[in-house]
Amino acid sequence: MTDGVKLTGSERRERLLAWLKESEAPLTGGELAKKAAVSRQVIVQDISLLKAKNEPIIATSQGYMYLRTQTADKQPVKRIIACDHEPGRTEEELNMIVDFGVTVQDVTIEHPVYGDLTASIRVSTRKEVSDFVKKISSTKAAYLSQLTNGIHLHTLVADDEEKIDQVCDALKKAGILIPE
Structure with missing residues (x-):
């Protein structure tokens, strides 16, 4: 104060x-x-x-x-994944990711005029996901992925590679992950 x-x-x-x-x-x-x-x-x-x-x-x-810098001995693992789904599945997608202890750092779309557009999301828990979805809804804002008919990228951050692998398997089974 x-x-x-x-x-x-x-x-x-x-x-x-x-x-x-x-x-x-x-x-x-x-x-x-x-x-x-x-x-x-x-x-x-x-x-x-x-x-x-x-x-x-x-x-x-x-x-x-x-943003704090990470110590050299414990660098986080990052991976960019490609997803495709309707706006109504956003909360499901984000919850599926955070349930494995993985943070969704951002969302990126490829806009036909502006090129890559990236927005920070930084959700790590179901509460943060719920708050994010409520904020989108209450402000009547559109998800970035709506500009690209559902196709978008997420940067995922975790403390080990296995967690991100598990997320990818779950998203693949749910029909959300775009196969490489």
């Missing part, structure tokens, strides 16, 4: 950075605005300025996160 003291822009951005670095969970713009005693729009501008200074901050569907 700023304790009623008006911070300068640079002081506020230092605090924002500290809060993001301290937090294991994403922090929403509203939460950060309340802590800093400013509007959410000020936070959005501050985050943009921090990103412009190469701070590794990402915006996810759950809020802002500071």
Whole structure:
């Protein structure tokens, strides 16, 4: 909290950075605005300025996160998979992935005009999946995959290759994974 003291822009951005670095969970713009005693729009501008200074901050569907670097001895395993399904199967797809202890980092589509469009998802639990799906529904936003008739890529992240293999087997059985 700023304790009623008006911070300068640079002081506020230092605090924002500290809060993001301290937090294991994403922090929403509203939460950060309340802590800093400013509007959410000020936070959005501050985050943009921090990103412009190469701070590794990402915006996810759950809020802002500071990306931490992994230690050299425990690098996560990443794999990009191709999927195809109707929008109504999104929650099923994401739950199937997180149930194996795998994180869905993002979704990418190949747009005919803009090329590759990637959006951060960062869901690792059923609750995060549920929150993501509810946010899409409540905002009446479209899933990116709707722009490509259901075809999309996901970057999956896990602590070992076997978990991602299990996800791929489950998605294949469900008719969601596009065979290589």
